[in-house]
Amino acid sequence: MKGISLLKSQRLAVLPINSYDLDSELSVVDGHEYEGEYDALTFGAWSCHVLANGSGVKSDIAFRPHSDSLTLTELGRQLPKIMSVVSNHFSLDRLQWVRIFSLRDGAMAPHVDFLEFEEPGTRVQIPLRTSEESLHSENETVYHLRRGEVWRIHTTDPHSAGSTSDTARLSLCLDFADADEPVEIRGDIPPTEPIRIIDRPEPTEAELEELMESCRNLTPATMRSGFRRFADLHFKRRSHAATVFDWYVEAARRSGDEEVIAKAQAFRTYCIEKRRQGETFEW
Structure with a gap:
């Protein structure tokens, strides 16, 4: 399909996400207060929740590269099963941020990440809860990330996310240092479905x-x-x-x-x- 050939973001793997009983912890995220750091870029119900960063401070939300040790926040300590998804399947050596992005009946402005920094890192997203109405875009391509799929997001071209669903999509976002080094993934399972590209008609x-x-x-x-x-x-x-x-x-x-x-x-x-x-x- 043409859309797949144009897509720079990559599906790296599929995790056995159904083997983790995450419902109670996802409800904790649903009720967690958001500090509003990215309000200028977001519309509708979008929020960011930090499970681990370089400081361990829950209000330390805005991404920046750092050389500190990865430290759990108060929220991260409340979500041991979600953090076990991270530690079971990924090396923590280069991991700098663990966040969950929540999106319900909303959208992000198209944007380019890491404009502020000399070196881009590697951003990976894994939906923990999602629906067909929750979509990503990159340049002219719109695509859907299924639950448990591990995607390396191409962040240095204009991209966005949007959802018309009333149920919040919760996507685990992992930021690793070094854009050139591959992300090591353990315990993945073979994908059973093709990458989902959304066909849209031309605007009149x-x-x-x-x-x-x-x-x-x-x-x-x-x-x-x-x-x-x-x-x-x-x-x-x-x-x-x-x-x-x-x-x-x-x-x-x-x-x-x-x-x-x-x-x-x-x-x-x-x-x-x-x-x-x-x-x-x-x-």
């Missing part, structure tokens, strides 16, 4: 015009909520992840408000072009 001119016109009255106060429609359309219609920003900037121009236009262009820069370490985007 009428659909795009309706999207642009719906945001003709964008103001600084409504810009953030307005962006969600652009992110959602990327998962429904064939388009490159970066095209979301082309649409959004064009809609901003139609508002005639120079502040709105400048902020739309700045959001594009922040998400996929250039970002300083510690920089935040203020809507």
